[in-house]
Amino acid sequence: MNRRQFLASASALALLPRQVMAAQDPLRLKAEAVVQQVLPEGDGMTAMLGFNGAMPGPELRVRRAQRVTVEVENGLDEGTAVHWHGIRLENKMDGVPVLTQSLIDPGRTKTYSFVPPDAGTYWYHSHYISNEQVARGMMGPLIVEDDVPPDVDHDITVLLSDWRMQEDGSLVEEYSDMHSVAHGGYMGNFARGFLSKSTVQVGDRVRLRMINAATNRIFPVQVTGVSGSIMAYDGMALAVPRPLTQVILAPAQRADLIVDVEADVGFDMVIRDGLYRLADLAAEGTNTDRMPSPITALSPPDLPIPDTPSQHLTLTMMGGAMGGRHDGDNIWAFNDVSDLQEEPFGTFQRGETVRITMVNDTSFPHGIHLHGHHFYEVGEGNALGDLRDTTLVDAGASRDIICVFDNPGRWLLHCHMLSHAVGGMRTWVNVV
Known part of the structure; x- marks a missing residue:
């Protein structure tokens, strides 16, 4: 620029x-x-x-x-x-x-x-x-x-x-x-x-x-x-x-x-x-009317509290320039698969708590977005971190998230670098 x-x-x-x-x-x-x-x-x-x-x-x-x-x-x-x-x-x-x-x-x-x-x-x-x-x-x-x-x-x-x-x-x-x-x-x-x-x-x-x-x-x-x-x-x-x-x-x-x-x-x-x-x-x-005062937190969100995860899945980002080979049929892939397939990345019961390890095995950062839900980024010592709907995973890094899948339906899971999504980095989950 x-x-x-x-x-x-x-x-x-x-x-x-x-x-x-x-x-x-x-x-x-x-x-x-x-x-x-x-x-x-x-x-x-x-x-x-x-x-x-x-x-x-x-x-x-x-x-x-x-x-x-x-x-x-x-x-x-x-x-x-x-x-x-x-x-x-x-x-x-x-x-x-x-x-x-x-x-x-x-x-x-x-x-x-x-x-x-x-x-x-x-x-x-x-x-x-x-x-x-x-x-x-x-x-x-x-x-x-x-x-x-x-x-x-x-x-x-x-x-x-x-x-x-x-x-x-x-x-x-x-x-x-x-x-x-x-x-x-x-x-x-x-x-x-x-x-x-x-x-x-x-x-x-x-x-x-x-x-x-x-x-x-x-x-x-x-x-x-x-x-x-x-x-x-x-x-x-x-x-x-x-x-x-x-x-x-x-x-x-x-x-x-x-x-x-x-x-x-x-x-x-x-x-x-x-x-x-x-x-x-x-x-x-x-503004001469406003008096100094502390900034207080906004009202907390009302989301379900995670239970012990009943599934632990891995989502590996693959492909792109300077990236390794994969078995998908597009430029990018999740777990060797490009684009939407008939079978979901995961199927979850409504209310089920799931842990997903997101592994960025590429040379570029990716912002991974889950539709219909918010999830916790997992911090040090497995502490629940920030609630997000899109998490940024740097090149060569990994991040764990924990999500309570409480919203039934077929939900997209994809990179919100939209060029990467059209290049194959998209899948879906099914909440039943």
Whole structure:
């Protein structure tokens, strides 16, 4: 990401549209072609895909434990489907063609209806040829509001992504080129953040909801002009808030922060030769009403407590450039098998606790996402660590997770580096 930091990076403000859920009315999303100002004002506009005339799509804000109905109209000239990432919903609403639904054909509408059980930061995106449709812009934030919101002056979403562009703003549409798929994935040469608010005041206490919506890029993010705490990962509140340091977000991962504003707020990606500015949040004026106070934890999630695991499985990531041979018939594989097969990776009884060792036997990091569930990352001494729906496993490393499979259905398990998923790194589990 060089060449004058590709037009000096994205310090121009980009605001997210917002759509708040009314109690009795369905939300409506129309997938369609859009033209968006992604590069700074004055540079070329970009022909993309989006929802409701915009990229990213509107921020949907809904209530925990209340039914959400979303009518998705397909205004594209190809099929699509929408996945509600991180929501522990009914299987048939998960938005995965083949496993949970048929495609939404052009000109047709599908109604999704689910009850989100957990407050937190989530997002929605295409799950059909998603390495291409998400790269072209089919994404948006989904916020499940707290029953009792924390004491903050502003609740601001920061959606991050990147795009591979020409200098005139047109996309380089090489989403499945073999080199990218076999390496780190289709990466952009331009990145930016979209914010739901443009200004704050010095002295404000602000909740920042950071979402990595990129198809393949890991964002190491440094937030300046603030002090505060990390409150949640992947929508799940931490029992004890952690001091704010650099936040590393693999594709699809999220982090909630609560911070006190001390100056203009900057969001920088840490890169090899310095910092790359993703977004700015201007501090205008001073909040003289707020008094200093400790930052307290968010309400804890209500998830089942793991029992002693009744199965211990191993999921080995294989293939790619500089990787070993495997018996799969695509570039990447899990356990010598590429792509979805008739038989699942695992079959579990509803409520069963399972331990999975994820072994990355490749030369690249992978962000492994499990649909329909959250799981515990296992720490030192077998201690239960953070709750996640997507875990980042570095090249040559391994990670154990423990999951209570309490949500029945056929659930996708895949690398959320979407180039790796289309290259074969995807399987599924069956909860009966």
